[in-house]
Amino acid sequence: MSTIPGVISTVETATGQAKTMVLNMGPQHPSTHGVLRILLELDGENVIKAVPDMGYLHTGIEKSCEDKTYSQAITLTDRIDYLSPLGNNLAYCMAVEKLLGLEIPKRAQYIRVMMVELQRISSHLVWLGTHAIDLGAMSVFLYCFREREEILKIFEFVAGQRMMTSYIRIGGLALDLPAGWRQRIEKFLKMMPGRIDEYEDLLTGNRIWIGRTKDVGYISAEDAVALSMTGPTLRAAGLAYDNRRVFPYCSYEEFEFDVPTRTDSDCFARYMLRIAEMRESLKIIRQAMSKITADGPFRTEAAGIIPPDREKMKTEMEALIYHFKIFTEGFSPPPGEAFAAIESPRGELGVFVASDGSPKPLRVHFRGPSFINLQALPKLIEGKLISDVIACIGTIDIVLGEVDR
């Protein structure tokens, strides 16, 4: 512990009494959402200094990506932010598509939007459930996971996997939507608004909830921008910075939705903001569904990059050769660099891909919003009570897989 500079384990005063103490919170603390460790220097119950320590989940995903072909690396992206694997797939594929200069068919873009927005709702549900359980509201967790289960069932139905879907691929999607998808999602959309009302009934007017979250974890908009915060935390401070609106991707410019903002910038404001975002996502899904036509391409066509149709491979020599080459040696984008950013449930998820003209990426870097938002944690909690630490960790919505990569 004493190796962390700036943290003194125990200060001996002139009278020989310890003035402050250091508390080691985590890495196994249930409210640290994984394996985050925070060194808290405490004076009674007041936090004087907080030093986050992470890396417990570091698995070297960026290094592993350099040893895989561009397509193989998609499966690794699922495992970064494990609450939003489709978002990670999308950001990575967008960066590689930018590098290749590929155009994605509109239908595939709308399907991507629909899936990513479903993912946003499911991620916010996990956030709400775990945040509430941290603050003592047990039942909300059960309600949230009930609806999340419905979304995971949709993912299994569409992509074949509940969580690590790898559904979004370079050039489009892995598969077309299965028959009957419209009814499944329609059913979910009918159910969900009422369920969000239920969460609000449980929490929004709840005195304990308000007491634990109101005026807790304030950060000004200037500080938030200076610390590179993005996502709901920044929007709750009053700045409407949303990549879907500011730098539209995947045809988001064709969708009508609001970017909710709050001005209080406390934990309660972030809660209200995420609830509002879920409702906006439902609106986007509904619009995307009306835009998705029954027939049409679900991925683009590019010889040597996108796997050819199964039927073509049975009749055409070139298709078979391309198929073999794509899955053995991969494809080689031109040398250059590309950065693509999406609005993940946690903020700006950016992927930087550098190519040297070989079939494997020279460098892949993930700008994880959890990692960068976590940087502001000491700012939120220093000078506050230790019970506020729990509320603040929860409200930033970190995923340790993304923090440590």
Added chain:
Amino acid sequence: MAENSNTNVVVERSAVVDKLRSWNPNAISEVIEFRGETTIVVPRNVLRDVAERCRGDKELQFNLLSDATSVDRYPLEPRFEVNYHLVSIPRRTRLRIKVRLSSDDPTVDSVIPVWPGANWLEREIFDLMGIRFNEHPDLRRILMPEDWEGHPLRKDYPVEGYRDIPPSATRYTRNRP
């Protein structure tokens, strides 16, 4: 992608380059345009000034440091590149600043005085790539264990790591036959 590269944006971006060049003719050594993204290559000694200018200038306003990352082009020289991805929220534009560093002296000035959010990003680059940042207040490892040797994201570091027992594990093996 096509929607990102309409002519309006291109004019706007070259204005950034002109603006910086008119302030200091040596501020930009190279401009790279690729897939609708602008990269300005900046000599290492003016990085802090250029960063200050980019954030503070009324017509640039790059107030958000979105990302900082590094590339290792081993065995080419200059071997390292540090990339800063900037966003101007009021002007809705992006810009990448690139600094090239040689392998014999991979150090660069920290941009924490300009964007405090660079703190952990620079620590990550130091930890994984071994690039040092001058005047960084807290330059220590962030993801790897404190006693780790080497910088894993360097190209001369094997993907599977070194198979030797790391120093931190020797105490568990010392008494074994």
